[in-house]
Amino acid sequence: MRKIKVKLHHKQEIFVHNNLANTAFYFRQRIAERLAKDDREGVGLEMTACLIIIAFAMEAHVNFFGWKLAPTKWDERDQIKAKIKIVAKHVGLKVDFGKRPYKTVKDLKALRDQLAHGKPEIITRKEDELITTHEELEALPFQQASWEKYVTKDFLDQAFDDMNAIWNDMLAASGLEVFDAVTKGDRSIQYIGEA
Numbered sequence: 361m362r363k364i365k366v367k368l369h370h371k372q373e374i375f376v377h378n379n380l381a382n383t384a385f386y387f388r389q390r391i392a393e394r395l396a397k398d399d400r401e402g403v404g405l406e407m408t409a410c411l412i413i414i415a416f417a418m419e420a421h422v423n424f425f426g427w428k429l430a431p432t433k434w435d436e437r438d439q440i441k442a443k444i445k446i447v448a449k450h451v452g453l454k455v456d457f458g459k460r461p462y463k464t465v466k467d468l469k470a471l472r473d474q475l476a477h478g479k480p481e482i483i484t485r486k487e488d489e490l491i492t493t494h495e496e497l498e499a500l501p502f503q504q505a506s507w508e509k510y511v512t513k514d515f516l517d518q519a520f521d522d523m524n525a526i527w528n529d530m531l532a533a534s535g536l537e538v539f540d541a542v543t544k545g546d547r548s549i550q551y552i553g554e555a
Contacts, residue, residue, distance in 0.1 A: 363555035372545030377424050379524070380417035381545075391523050394515060407476070407511045411519060415472040418465065418523045422447055424541060425530050440469055441482055444526075451533035461522030461529075467510060468519055474507040481505050 387410035394403050417441050425447045426434040433446055441457060444465065448455045455462050483503040490497070531538070 365552040365555045367550040367552055368546070369548045369550070372543075374543050374545075375420075375424055375541055377417055377420035377541070378419050379437045380413055381527075384413045384520060384523070386416050387413060388516065391513070392515065403426065404420075404511055406435060407513070407516050410470070410516055411471055411510060412475060414516075414523050415468040418468060419443075421523070421527045425451075425534060428536065428540070429534055439464060451530060451535075453533045455528060460518070461525040464519055464522035465526075467515070471507050474505075485496070502523045 364426060387406055391410060394400070394406075400403050422440060422443045423434075423436050426436070426443055430446055430450045433450075434443075436443075438446075444455060447453075457463060457466060483505070485503055497517070531541070
């Protein structure tokens with residue numbers, strides 16, 4: 361078999377925020393379709409997965425801007441609020457963590473941390489003596505872990521919309537174009553000669 365000598369050149373810019381945001385989009389659409397069909401089996405698990413992915417995507421978006429715009433000041437291990445402040449200052453954005461969309465960052469971080477660290481949570485309810493009907497007893501709410509309050513369609517939609525709002529705000533203020541943030545690459549082969 362004939363052998364040739366070549367020089368290969370590869371360059372790829374892989375920005376994981378794209379993959380994460382696409383995954384969040386996919387899960388959100390799937391959840392909406394399932395709920396529209398009243399298909400609720402396991403949908404809370406999909407909501408949980410989607411919310412975690414949204415939290416990851418939001419932080420990956422911020423990491424992209426920090427890496428691209430403020431590389432000398434950037435430490436991806438910093439807390440997300442600190443990272444948002446660095447990017448916001450760099451691009452001249454005013455950020456209010458008391459209002460949406462930035463308030464949602466705090467809620468997503470709380471959810472992400474509670475699930476990532478997986479600490480046991482013991483919920484004790486005092487024994488109540490009730491005079492009730494069977495139907496009223498069945499309607500009593502179960503105790504929930506603190507993170508479960510976030511696993512709702514409304515919060516999922518809010519988190520997804522706020523993730524995109526923050527992305528769009530930062531993108532517009534940064535002067536970057538969408539193409540600057542898209543995963544891309546090239547490959548070339550240069551023929552040198554017979555081997």
